[in-house]
Amino acid sequence: MMPTVRSTTLLALFIAALLVAPLLLPEFYITLLDYIGLYAIVALGLVVLTGVGGLTSFGQAAFVGLGAYSSAYLTTVHGVSPWLTLPAGLLITAAVAISLGLVTLRLSGHFLPLGTIAWGISLYYLFGNLTGLGGYTGLTGIPPLSFFDLEVRTGREFFYLIWAVLLLALLATRNLLDSREGRAIRALRGGSLMAEAMGVHTARSKIVIFTLAALYASTSGWLYAHLQRFVNPTPFSLTQGIEYLFMAVIGGVAHVWGAIVGAGLISILKQWLQDWLPKLLGQSGNFEIIVFGVLMIFVLQRARDGVWPIIARYFPQPPKRAQVREAPPLVRRERPAAGAVLLEVKDACKRFGGLVANDRMTFQVRAGEVMALIGPNGAGKSTMFNGISGVDPLTSGSVIFRGERVESLPARDIARRGMSRTFQHVRLLPGMSVLENVAIGAHLRGRKGFVAAACRTDRDEEDRLLYEAARQIERCGLSEQMHEPAGSLPLGKQRIVEIARALAADPCLLLLDEPAAGLRYLEKQALGDLLRRLRDEGIGILLVEHDMDFVMGLADRVVVMEFGQKLAAGLPEDIQRNPAVVEAYLGGVE
Ligand code: ADP
Numbered sequence: 041m042m043p044t045v046r047s048t049t050l051l052a053l054f055i056a057a058l059l060v061a062p063l064l065l066p067e068f069y070i071t072l073l074d075y076i077g078l079y080a081i082v083a084l085g086l087v088v089l090t091g092v093g094g095l096t097s098f099g100q101a102a103f104v105g106l107g108a109y110s111s112a113y114l115t116t117v118h119g120v121s122p123w124l125t126l127p128a129g130l131l132i133t134a135a136v137a138i139s140l141g142l143v144t145l146r147l148s149g150h151f152l153p154l155g156t157i158a159w160g161i162s163l164y165y166l167f168g169n170l171t172g173l174g175g176y177t178g179l180t181g182i183p184p185l186s187f188f189d190l191e192v193r194t195g196r197e198f199f200y201l202i203w204a205v206l207l208l209a210l211l212a213t214r215n216l217l218d219s220r221e222g223r224a225i226r227a228l229r230g231g232s233l234m235a236e237a238m239g240v241h242t243a244r245s246k247i248v249i250f251t252l253a254a255l256y257a258s259t260s261g262w263l264y265a266h267l268q269r270f271v272n273p274t275p276f277s278l279t280q281g282i283e284y285l286f287m288a289v290i291g292g293v294a295h296v297w298g299a300i301v302g303a304g305l306i307s308i309l310k311q312w313l314q315d316w317l318p319k320l321l322g323q324s325g326n327f328e329i330i331v332f333g334v335l336m337i338f339v340l341q342r343a344r345d346g347v348w349p350i351i352a353r354y355f356p357q358p359p360k361r362a363q364v365r366e367a368p369p370l371v372r373r374e375r376p377a378a379g380a381v382l383l384e385v386k387d388a389c390k391r392f393g394g395l396v397a398n399d400r401m402t403f404q405v406r407a408g409e410v411m412a413l414i415g416p417n418g419a420g421k422s423t424m425f426n427g428i429s430g431v432d433p434l435t436s437g438s439v440i441f442r443g444e445r446v447e448s449l450p451a452r453d454i455a456r457r458g459m460s461r462t463f464q465h466v467r468l469l470p471g472m473s474v475l476e477n478v479a480i481g482a483h484l485r486g487r488k489g490f491v492a493a494a495c496r497t498d499r500d501e502e503d504r505l506l507y508e509a510a511r512q513i514e515r516c517g518l519s520e521q522m523h524e525p526a527g528s529l530p531l532g533k534q535r536i537v538e539i540a541r542a543l544a545a546d547p548c549l550l551l552l553d554e555p556a557a558g559l560r561y562l563e564k565q566a567l568g569d570l571l572r573r574l575r576d577e578g579i580g581i582l583l584v585e586h587d588m589d590f591v592m593g594l595a596d597r598v599v600v601m602e603f604g605q606k607l608a609a610g611l612p613e614d615i616q617r618n619p620a621v622v623e624a625y626l627g628g629v630e
């Protein structure tokens with residue numbers, strides 16, 4: 041058993057080691073550590089972009105080049121102070137990243153990495169072909185950085201600057217990921233459908249992390265330019281872009297510390313291979329690339345999460361839990377009076393090619409009632425939910441929610457108006473705790489953005505969001521599972537987590553798609569009690585459910601669907617006696 045060393049102690053030891061390293065190590069190792077730091081800053085961007093956000097980029101080296109060339113050009117040609125070229129370079133990089141992101145991030149699957157390769161190559165040739173940038177020879181005579189009279193010239197001096205920047209970026213990144221926007225970023229991996237239904241603007245989140253990763257790369261480029269004091273296009277090529285991705289993946293692309301581990305491992309290994317392979321093989325060449333390729337395949341086979349989790353095993357930490365502190369409640373939305381029409385579906389049609397999944401569906405849901413939508417499998421109930429909630433818009437017809445037509449709005453805008461839902465096929469983030477999953481539901485009730493999160497000025501709001509999430513979890517009877525990974529719960533309980541998540545949005549209308557499936561008798565009773573309480577609070581509930589005892593004991597009104605059409609509508613007792621319904625749905629058995 042390893043003794044538990046607290047993570048703060050480990051961090052303090054790490055910083056202490058960084059402080060004394062330049063005093064003890066020979067020049068060669070300082071230079072190596074400088075480069076490891078520069079690479080790690082870029083790899084850290086990839087941790088957020090690829091490891092957390094699930095967006096693969098081969099083009100980061102081009103952004104390093106943008107930062108380096110911006111400063112090289114502005115200092116040597118226009119005599120601008122290096123301290124001004126940093127913000128200038130960041131602005132240029134942000135502009136380029138946002139433009140490229142708007143185009144590239146729309147691509148999905150393997151088209152996205154291909155897109156990054158395309159502009160990675162383009163920018164490289166742009167650097168090489170612009171005569172103003174010195175062509176392939178590059179630009180020389182870049183001035184050193186200086187603090188007042190102190191010039192940062194040597195690798196030893198640079199060491200402190202590089203690693204200070206890296207540590208700051210690392211802490212900011214860690215803070216960001218542990219926040220409202222951070223949860224939204226982490227939700228991207230589960231596909232954007234759920235996140236959008238919870239109010240997350242996923243396209244925007246993607247652009248932000250793409251730009252963030254580019255800005256990290258650009259900062260690294262700025263440091264590089266003033267360390268080297270000359271630039272040429274070589275270090276900003278696609279090959280280097282691939283190497284950055286290697287670093288992130290080998291280090292552990294899902295962990296901020298993986299960036300440092302990966303940059304360290306690859307740099308040291310490369311140095312070592314470049315020294316030894318030519319001696320071993322008796323000829324020179326880029327043999328290290330071959331070894332990297334083999335290594336990469338080995339890592340992908342054996343340690344998909346990279347090296348960091350293996351290292352972290354030697355320093356076991358008490359399980360990390362988001363702290364729930366009592367906090368002032370979040371503002372609640374104004375509620376329509378009980379009995380007011382919340383939702384009006386008119387002539388809703390949805391076609392999938394030749395299949396008419398919803399055919400002229402018309403019905404209403406009022407505040408303070410449970411409306412059940414029943415019908416055999418394949419009748420079109422889930423399709424109806426997707427049309428109402430904007431997840432998969434109708435082909436024709438209208439959806440009026442609280443007096444406003446919403447059928448053409450994106451799901452997140454409908455969510456913002458007070459509609460919240462669960463999914464028949466549970467959509468939780470299995471690795472995240474129940475608490476964090478539910479907190480995603482409260483996304484629209486917070487305001488604090490990326491900068492506030494990175495600087496930790498969002499903590500009051502974060503406490504309120506988590507406290508609200510915890511309250512909803514308690515209300516749904518899941519307090520004991522609050523800190524467990526959502527994926528570890530039985531499927532029935534995961535459905536209840538989805539209800540808690542929907543409630544965290546403070547909805548007026550709740551759409552529940554088969555919430556009782558997989559629940560045991562007592563759990564169903566508890567769910568029934570919860571839904572009755574919600575109804576009494578004035579929430580409107582649209583419920584799809586197969587358990588007829590559950591439905592008939594709970595629903596105020598019932599709509600029956602068959603083959604996409606409305607077969608019958610009425611009070612539960614009338615529906616149960618309706619011969620057409622008995623024939624179609626209950627299979628003729630009374
Ligand atoms: P229910 O929820 O009532 O069981 P669904 O709404 O899931 O039924 O499905 C209704 C019909 O629409 C089914 O025939 C199903 O195969 C079809 N369907 C649902 N989603 C799609 C889709 N994305 N593409 C094509 N067909 C679909």
Ligand code: MG
Pocket residue numbers: 421422423464
């Ligand atoms: Mg369904």
